[in-house]
Amino acid sequence: MHDRIHEHTSRRSPLSSLTHTPRPHRPRARLAGGCAALLATTALLAGCSSDSGHDSAAQAAASPSSHEGMTGMAMGDPSATPAYDLPDATAVFKGTFTLLDTRPPGMDAVKGTAWLAQGLKGTTVTVKLTGLKPGASYMAHLHAQQCRAKNGGAHFQFEKGGAKMPPNEIHLAFKADKMGVGTTTVNNERTTGYSARSVVVHPAEAMDNRLACADFVF
Numbered sequence: 431m432h433d434r435i436h437e438h439t440s441r442r443s444p445l446s447s448l449t450h451t452p453r454p455h456r457p458r459a460r461l462a463g464g465c466a467a468l469l470a471t472t473a474l475l476a477g478c479s480s481d482s483g484h485d486s487a488a489q490a491a492a493s494p495s496s497h498e499g500m501t502g503m504a505m506g507d508p509s510a511t512p513a514y515d516l517p518d519a520t521a522v523f524k525g526t527f528t529l530l531d532t533r534p535p536g537m538d539a540v541k542g543t544a545w546l547a548q549g550l551k552g553t554t555v556t557v558k559l560t561g562l563k564p565g566a567s568y569m570a571h572l573h574a575q576q577c578r579a580k581n582g583g584a585h586f587q588f589e590k591g592g593a594k595m596p597p598n599e600i601h602l603a604f605k606a607d608k609m610g611v612g613t614t615t616v617n618n619e620r621t622t623g624y625s626a627r628s629v630v631v632h633p634a635e636a637m638d639n640r641l642a643c644a645d646f647v648f
């Protein structure tokens with residue numbers, strides 16, 4: 431199975447045909463409904479009134495199920511088939527997390543890997559990290575630049591300048607277990623091609639702190 435992970439350019443051709451196929455914008459009605467339900471039950475106003483993608487952590491932590499998309503895992507599903515095991519992926523890329531200077535204190539032992547699979551079912555991303563704070567919540571996003579350029583730069587977006595939430599961006603919300611291991615997998619119907627260069631992990635309660643970054647090796 432792990433021979434599907436290719437880090438070489440020899441796999442360019444199957445992917446290039448999938449890059450940036452225009453698709454109609456998915457309606458945000460589902461998201462709005464999820465927020466309405468969330469508001470009704472928990473009055474989590476901050477998460478729903480803002481358009482900032484970085485408020486998504488509060489929403490995900492409060493009620494992951496309220497933001498499920500068609501695939502049922504808009505923010506990640508730890509039990510989903512990981513990107514490195516997908517039988518129908520045409521290309522799988524891998525990246526190793528490196529610590530960023532902006533990380534909060536006490537996070538020096540964090541290590542991990544990110545995988546990006548693309549194919550007819552769109553994009554699947556898996557992250558797995560160790561050395562996290564046991565029981566703590568984290569958020570990872572696909573970012574548009576490499577780690578060495580502004581620690582990943584802005585979030586990757588399918589429609590640039592569009593919604594700062596999935597499905598226009600790819601977010602992964604996850605929680606570290608009692609051993610400090612955190613993993614999840616998320617799917618998006620569209621393929622990112624080579625435009626999503628990195629994954630950045632943030633502590634969910636401090637989204638401005640960039641903890642670690644992994645460049646995909648294309």
Ligand SMILES: [Cu+2]
Pocket residue numbers: 570571572573585630631632
């Ligand atoms: Cu981010």
